[in-house]
Amino acid sequence: MARAVYVHVPFCEQICHYCDFNKFFLANQPTDDYLSLCEKEISNTLDQFPPEKIKTIYVGGGTPTALSTMQLKKLLTDLKNYFPIATDYEWTVEVNPGSADEEKMAMLKEVGVNRLSIGVQTFDRELLKKIGRDHQPEDVEKTIVMAREAGITNLSVDLMFGLPGQTLELWQSTLNEIVQLPIAHVSAYSLKIEERTVFYHQWQKGKLSLPGEDKEGDMYEMLQRELDKGGFQQYEISNFAKPEKESRHNLTYWNNESYYGIGAGAHSYLSGTRRINHGPLPKYMESMRNTGFPYREVHPVPRKEQMEEEMFMGLRKLSGVSYNSFRKKYNVDMEQVFPEVIQTLSSKGLLVKEDNSIRLTKKGLLLANEAFEQFLLGD
Numbered sequence: 128m129a130r131a132v133y134v135h136v137p138f139c140e141q142i143c144h145y146c147d148f149n150k151f152f153l154a155n156q157p158t159d160d161y162l163s164l165c166e167k168e169i170s171n172t173l174d175q176f177p178p179e180k181i182k183t184i185y186v187g188g189g190t191p192t193a194l195s196t197m198q199l200k201k202l203l204t205d206l207k208n209y210f211p212i213a214t215d216y217e218w219t220v221e222v223n224p225g226s227a228d229e230e231k232m233a234m235l236k237e238v239g240v241n242r243l244s245i246g247v248q249t250f251d252r253e254l255l256k257k258i259g260r261d262h263q264p265e266d267v268e269k270t271i272v273m274a275r276e277a278g279i280t281n282l283s284v285d286l287m288f289g290l291p292g293q294t295l296e297l298w299q300s301t302l303n304e305i306v307q308l309p310i311a312h313v314s315a316y317s318l319k320i321e322e323r324t325v326f327y328h329q330w331q332k333g334k335l336s337l338p339g340e341d342k343e344g345d346m347y348e349m350l351q352r353e354l355d356k357g358g359f360q361q362y363e364i365s366n367f368a369k370p371e372k373e374s375r376h377n378l379t380y381w382n383n384e385s386y387y388g389i390g391a392g393a394h395s396y397l398s399g400t401r402r403i404n405h406g407p408l409p410k411y412m413e414s415m416r417n418t419g420f421p422y423r424e425v426h427p428v429p430r431k432e433q434m435e436e437e438m439f440m441g442l443r444k445l446s447g448v449s450y451n452s453f454r455k456k457y458n459v460d461m462e463q464v465f466p467e468v469i470q471t472l473s474s475k476g477l478l479v480k481e482d483n484s485i486r487l488t489k490k491g492l493l494l495a496n497e498a499f500e501q502f503l504l505g506d
Contacts, residue, residue: 447486
C-alpha cells in the first residue's frame with residue numbers, strides 16, 4: 128500500500144512561459160471551495176484505500192505558497208489529520224522565491240513541514256524576465272534565510288538550462304551561486320517546449336532562440352562537474368544531493384512504488400491502478416460534487432506495463448535497477464523479460480551490468496530517452 132502522498136495546488140500569481148503544469152491565475156478563483164473539495168477527496172480516497180504510515184508528503188503546483196497563510200494551513204492540517212504520518216517523515220512544500228513571508232514560513236514549520244523546494248531556475252535577471260518569472264535573484268537568498276530562521280533547513284532548489292539566449296557563461300554563473308548556498312539538494316532540468324505554453328507559440332512563429340542540443344549537452348556536463356565540486360552527489364538523471372538528502376518522495380516514483388494523488392490534475396497509483404484526476408478546475412469540482420471522486424481516467428496497469436515502468440523509471444537513478452528487487456516484485460529475472468534490449472544497450476555503451484544491478488553509463492545518461500524507449504515491449 129502507498130506510503131507517499133502528492134497534493135496539487137493549481138494556483139499561480141504569475142504564469143511562467145515554459146510551464147505546462149495544471150495551473151490557473153489565482154485572482155478570482157474559488158480557492159476555499161477547492162480546498163474543501165480536496166479535503167473531501169482525501170476522506171473518500173482513504174475510505175476506499177486505507178493508508179499505512181505515510182513516509183513522504185509533497186505539496187506542489189502551481190504555487191502552494193500563493194495561497195494565504197490560513198488557506199495553506201488548512202490544507203496542510205487536513206493532510207496531518209487524515210493521514211497517519213511516520214515519525215521519520217519527509218514533508219516538502221514548493222515555494223517560489225519571494226512568495227512566502229516570515230509568518231508563512233513559521234506556519235509551515237509549526238504544522239510539520241520539514242523540506243522546501245524553491246523554484247530558482249536561474250540567477251540571471253534578464254533570463255528570469257524572459258521566462259516569465261516574477262522574482263528577482265536576491266529573493267532566493269531572502270527565502271532561504273527566512274526558511275532557516277523558521278527552522279526548515281532541508282532545502283532544495285530547481286534550476287533550468289537550455290533557456291532562450293542562455294550561454295555557457297550565464298549557466299556557469301548560476302552554478303557558482305548555487306554551490307555557495309546553504310542547501311541540500313538541486314534538481315536541474317533542460318527546457319522542453321510544451322504545447323499550451325507561451326514558449327510553444329513563440330517557437331512556432333520562429334521567435335524563440337534556443338542554445339541547441341550540443342550546447343545543452345555541454346550545460347549538462349558542466350552541471351555534473353560543478354555540483355560534484357560543490358559536494359552534491361548525482362543520484363538521478365536530473366537530481367543531486369548532499370549525503371543522505373536525496374528526495375525520498377521522488378524516489379517513490381523512480382522505484383515504481385504506490386502513492387496517493389490529491390487535487391486537480393493529480394495522478395495516483397494505488398493497488399496496481401493509475402488514476403488521473405480532472406485538470407480543469409470546474410471539471411474537478413463538478414466531479415467531486417457529483418460522484419465524490421475526481422477521476423478523468425482509471426487505468427489498471429498490466430504486469431507487462433509494470434515491468435516496463437520498473438525499467439525506464441528505475442534507470443533514471445544512477446544506482447540503476449536491482450536484479451533482486453525486480454525478481455522479488457515480478458517473480459522473473461529481468462534478463463528473461465528484456466534479453467535483447469539489455470544486450471543491445473550494453474553493446475552500444477549505454478548500459479552496464481554491475482554487481483547486482485544494471486545502470487546507465489555516462490553516455491547513457493546523455494541519451495537516456497533513447498535507452499528508455501527500448502524497454503517498451505509492445506503488444
